Amino acid sequence: MESDASTSPRRRSTSCYSDSGDSSCSEPFSECGSDDLSFTPAAAAGIHRLLLSCAAEASDGTISSLVAELESPSSSLDSLRRSAMELRLLAKHNPDNRIRIAAAGAVRPLVALLSHADPLLQEHGVTALLNLSICDENKAIIVEAGAIRPLVHALKSAASPAARENAACALLRLSQLDGSAAASIGRAGAIPLLRVCVRERVYIFLKRDDDEGDGGAKKSLL
Numbered sequence: 001m002e003s004d005a006s007t008s009p010r011r012r013s014t015s016c017y018s019d020s021g022d023s024s025c026s027e028p029f030s031e032c033g034s035d036d037l038s039f040t041p042a043a044a045a046g047i048h049r050l051l052l053s054c055a056a057e058a059s060d061g062t063i064s065s066l067v068a069e070l071e072s073p074s075s076s077l078d079s080l081r082r083s084a085m086e087l088r089l090l091a092k093h094n095p096d097n098r099i100r101i102a103a104a105g106a107v108r109p110l111v112a113l114l115s116h117a118d119p120l121l122q123e124h125g126v127t128a129l130l131n132l133s134i135c136d137e138n139k140a141i142i143v144e145a146g147a148i149r150p151l152v153h154a155l156k157s158a159a160s161p162a163a164r165e166n167a168a169c170a171l172l173r174l175s176q177l178d179g180s181a182a183a184s185i186g187r188a189g190a191i192p193l194l195r196v197c198v199r200e201r202v203y204i205f206l207k208r209d210d211d212e213g214d215g216g217a218k219k220s221l222l
Helices: 002-006 014-018 027-032 041-055 060-071 079-094 097-105 107-113 119-133 136-144 147-155 159-176 181-187 190-211 215-221
Strands: none
Touching: 002 079, 014 027, 014 041, 014 079, 027 136, 060 079, 079 097, 079 107, 079 159, 097 136, 097 181, 107 119, 119 136, 119 147, 119 159, 136 159, 147 159, 147 181, 147 190, 159 181, 181 190
16 A cells, blocks of 8 residues: 555665665764674674674564563563663664664663663663664654763763763764754753763874874875
């Protein structure tokens, strides 16, 4: 039917596709990459299989099950970590999944993870939201779910450097929604924190070029 086609994820998420090959922010933030996972060698094979699985389009049932796990008060810490990581990877690798995950109601429980005491859950929550924010259709959903202040708190206080950096990237993406979102981010105290983060990234960027020698530095600035 015509109405079904017009509301399908593939038809509705063209803005997701335009950015699906690059989930990074602007150049000094290019290494935020939205999602870089580090694992011990012992876990590498299993994670590789999971990445391949998550690169495919997930069913609505699979996503709903993961969201329900996040929302359940009886979920163990390991279950929460697994569900959050799978949503994070599903949102990273497939544009349609970003729409499906947000439509399944995942945003609010992911926002709640930003206040969790477990650093790994914080990181999964922040990065899943960053990956979802790649899609323009999801930006308003994330803002309306109250993500701005928890993201600012993560930018300031998260134990994981990756969580802090990805919180900065997520806030920069959400600021593109409209003037109201940008103003809310400013009122939440993000601007001084983002300035520090930008300075740190620029320093790392320039230091990397300096380590390559003058030729490499000059080439990178062209």
